[in-house]
Amino acid sequence: MLLYVDSNFASPYALPAYVSLVEKGLPFDVKPLELFANAQKQDAFATTSITARVPTLVHDHFSLSESSAICEYIDESFEGTLLYPTGLRDRARARQVQAWVRSDLMPIREERPTFVVFCGARRPALSKQGVEATQKLFAAALQLLEGRGEYLFGEWSIADVDLAMMLQRLVVHGDAVPQRLVDYANHQWLRPSVQQWIKHQRPPLTEY
Numbered sequence: 001m002l003l004y005v006d007s008n009f010a011s012p013y014a015l016p017a018y019v020s021l022v023e024k025g026l027p028f029d030v031k032p033l034e035l036f037a038n039a040q041k042q043d044a045f046a047t048t049s050i051t052a053r054v055p056t057l058v059h060d061h062f063s064l065s066e067s068s069a070i071c072e073y074i075d076e077s078f079e080g081t082l083l084y085p086t087g088l089r090d091r092a093r094a095r096q097v098q099a100w101v102r103s104d105l106m107p108i109r110e111e112r113p114t115f116v117v118f119c120g121a122r123r124p125a126l127s128k129q130g131v132e133a134t135q136k137l138f139a140a141a142l143q144l145l146e147g148r149g150e151y152l153f154g155e156w157s158i159a160d161v162d163l164a165m166m167l168q169r170l171v172v173h174g175d176a177v178p179q180r181l182v183d184y185a186n187h188q189w190l191r192p193s194v195q196q197w198i199k200h201q202r203p204p205l206t207e208y
Contacts, residue, residue, distance in 0.1 A: 004045065004056040007032035009200040010114045012165045013067035013102070016158050017055040020071045022193040023158075024080040068098045071158050083158040094159035095151065097144065103165045107133040112169035119202055126175065134177075136171060141167065141181055150187050164188035 003021060005014035009032070021028050033040055033054055046052040049065045056065040057073070064070055075083035085091045086143050107130040115121035125132065141163060144152055151160050167185035177185075188194065 001026060001028040002031055002058040003028055004033055004049070004054050004058075005030045006054050006114070007034045008119070008202055009197065010118045010202070011054060012114050012162075013053075013064050015053040015165060015194075015197055016098075016161045017057065017067045017070040017074075017195045019156055019161050019191075020074045020083050022196055023083065024074060024078045026074075026078060026080075059186055068095070068102070071098075075158075082155075084156070085153040085157055087153075090153045093144075094153065094157050097159040098162050100140075101162050105133045105166065108137065108166065108169055112173055112175070114165075114169065117165075117168050117172045118198065123173065134175070137166060138178055140182060141184075142178065145180065145184060150184065156191070160188050161191075161194060165192075 001021065003014075003017060005011060005018065018030070018067050025189050033045065035054070040046065040049070040052050040054060045056070048054040048058065048063045050055060051065045052062070055067055055070060056063055057070045059073075069187075071083055084094050107127065110191055111123055111126055111130045113123075115123065144163070148154065151157065152163065153159075164185040166178065167181050168189060171182050189198070
């Protein structure tokens with residue numbers, strides 16, 4: 001198997017795809033692409049990916065892009081650690097969380113890019129829109145975790161990685177975050193499969 005990722009190892013979407021493969025104990029190669037140089041738009045990759053985006057997984061002459069689709073494909077194709085809850089409603093909720101952090105909270109994604117998390121970048125104080133987005137994130141995350149322990153569904157799932165990724169944009173930068181959410185996000189960050197992604201070497205921060 002081959003997983004295309006960004007060369008900075010900072011994509012919040014490549015992260016869960018990568019973690020999914022590691023959690024399953026699968027052998028795979030990683031192919032970094034220089035997104036700033038528009039490598040994803042070159043014909044060979046664009047044809048493979050179809051959407052010309054990373055991550056893209058290639059497995060037995062089948063290629064698939066979009067990270068949540070990759071996570072589901074991996075979970076349904078291979079034995080090993082379950083990536084999604086087994087209960088119908090919890091599994092639906094996990095997919096909801098994944099879809100939500102990919103489609104909403106744009107001010108956070110813009111004002112706290114993942115270079116903050118993985119490369120130590122600094123950004124100005126949050127705008128009014130950014131603060132409103134954080135309040136929405138905190139309210140939803142606290143509701144999702146109400147009555148739960150260290151994970152959204154009692155046991156770890158790939159949705160925990162996605163939610164923690166969004167929270168870490170703020171936690172790592174030093175923005176005010178409820179302690180319950182700080183503890184939750186930091187616990188997910190200590191998982192060995194996540195640490196494997198974090199420990200990848202990255203270009204110097206001056207390149208961003």
